[in-house]
Amino acid sequence: MGAINRVEIAGRAAPGSVVPGQGRVRRVLLEARRHGLPRTLYDLALKTVNTAVVLKVLRGVWIERPDPAFLDCDERYTPMFLPEQMLRDFARDPASGLSAGFVDEAMSKGDECFGFLDGGTLAAYGWYSSRPTRIDPPDLLLRFGSEYVYMYNGFTHPRHRGQRLHAIGMTLALRAYISRGCKGLVSYVESNNFDSLKSCRRMGYAEFGSVYVMKVFGRYHTHSTRGCRRFGFDVEPIQSRPASATLRGERTL
Numbered sequence: 185m186g187a188i189n190r191v192e193i194a195g196r197a198a199p200g201s202v203v204p205g206q207g208r209v210r211r212v213l214l215e216a217r218r219h220g221l222p223r224t225l226y227d228l229a230l231k232t233v234n235t236a237v238v239l240k241v242l243r244g245v246w247i248e249r250p251d252p253a254f255l256d257c258d259e260r261y262t263p264m265f266l267p268e269q270m271l272r273d274f275a276r277d278p279a280s281g282l283s284a285g286f287v288d289e290a291m292s293k294g295d296e297c298f299g300f301l302d303g304g305t306l307a308a309y310g311w312y313s314s315r316p317t318r319i320d321p322p323d324l325l326l327r328f329g330s331e332y333v334y335m336y337n338g339f340t341h342p343r344h345r346g347q348r349l350h351a352i353g354m355t356l357a358l359r360a361y362i363s364r365g366c367k368g369l370v371s372y373v374e375s376n377n378f379d380s381l382k383s384c385r386r387m388g389y390a391e392f393g394s395v396y397v398m399k400v401f402g403r404y405h406t407h408s409t410r411g412c413r414r415f416g417f418d419v420e421p422i423q424s425r426p427a428s429a430t431l432r433g434e435r436t437l
Contacts, residue, residue, distance in 0.1 A: 215227065223376075226375075227378075230376050231376075238321065238398065239397070239398050239399075240396075241374065241395075242374060242375070242396075242397065242419070243372060243374070243375050244370065244395065244412055245371050245384050246332065246370045246371075246392055247354075247368050247369050247387070248362075248368030249368075250356075250358050251351075254348065254351045254355035255352070255355055255359070257300065257347065257352045258347060260302055261300040261302055261307060262300065262301040262302075263298070263300050263353060264301070266297045266298070266309065271291075272284065274306045275287045277306075279341065280306050280339075280341075290311060290313075294314065296311070296313075298310055300352075300353060302344065305341075307340070307343075307344040307347075308339060308349035308353060310335055310336075310350065310353050310357065311335070311338075312334065312335055312361070312369075313336065314333055318422070319336075319372075319419070321399075324397065324404065324419050324420070325421075325422050326418075326419055327416060327418050327420065328370050328416050328417050328418075329416035332367055332368055332369065332415060333361050333368075333369050333370070334369070334371060336371060338353075351387045354369070355387070370415055370417060371384075371389070372395070372417075392411040392412065392414065393408065393409040393412035393413075395408045395409075395417065395418065395419050396408075404421040406419050406420065
């Protein structure tokens with residue numbers, strides 16, 4: 185419908201019209217019903233603060249044991265570490281969620297992409313890095329211990345969602361990295377992304393700490409909680425953007 189909803193002269197909404205702010209209230213109520221009132225209020229408070237300053241609370245998560253429940257996928261899919269040329273070919277398709285610039289930077293720092301092919305179509309993927317990696321905002325750098333691999337930028341094409349490809353891909357990649365001598369995977373989820381945090385727990389991830397990031401008057405202030413020390417997990421501002429940094433750090437897990 186393209187017409188603007190009308191409001192009666194008496195000040196009451198006409199049948200079927202939407203009162204300004206009503207949609208927002210409805211979303212808040214749905215959020216409270218889904219995640220509970222305390223979490224909903226926390227989300228609202230964080231979003232309100234971010235209208236004035238940048239404030240992020242990143243929950244660090246890790247996993248060291250592959251879950252057997254996520255080791256098998258539908259036979260139509262081919263799971264594999266995707267070669268560079270294939271990634272560059274897929275980056276020409278906007279539907280892939282990739283760009284040539286992103287692939288250039290990821291490849292330059294030795295990152296790998298584990299994905300699923302459905303014939304000649306890229307169905308899903310996740311990126312893995314053993315080196316410090318840029319996150320969002322892109323002038324921040326995430327550091328982590330050398331015994332772990334950082335998982336980021338997970339993506340599943342809408343036509344292939346519901347097949348647990350993200351969980352299966354992460355588990356297969358984890359098994360591969362453990363066989364190479366790594367202890368496990370680390371990643372992060374923003375503290376008010378409750379659906380992703382819940383998904384992480386289902387896949388076997390556990391939270392180990394938080395990183396607080398605030399930008400005030402153009403300057404970043406960061407703080408990592410004690411649990412982050414074991415994983416060397418920390419965020420720092422980038423003074424000058426290195427050519428070896430990746431374009432994005434986190435996608436929904």
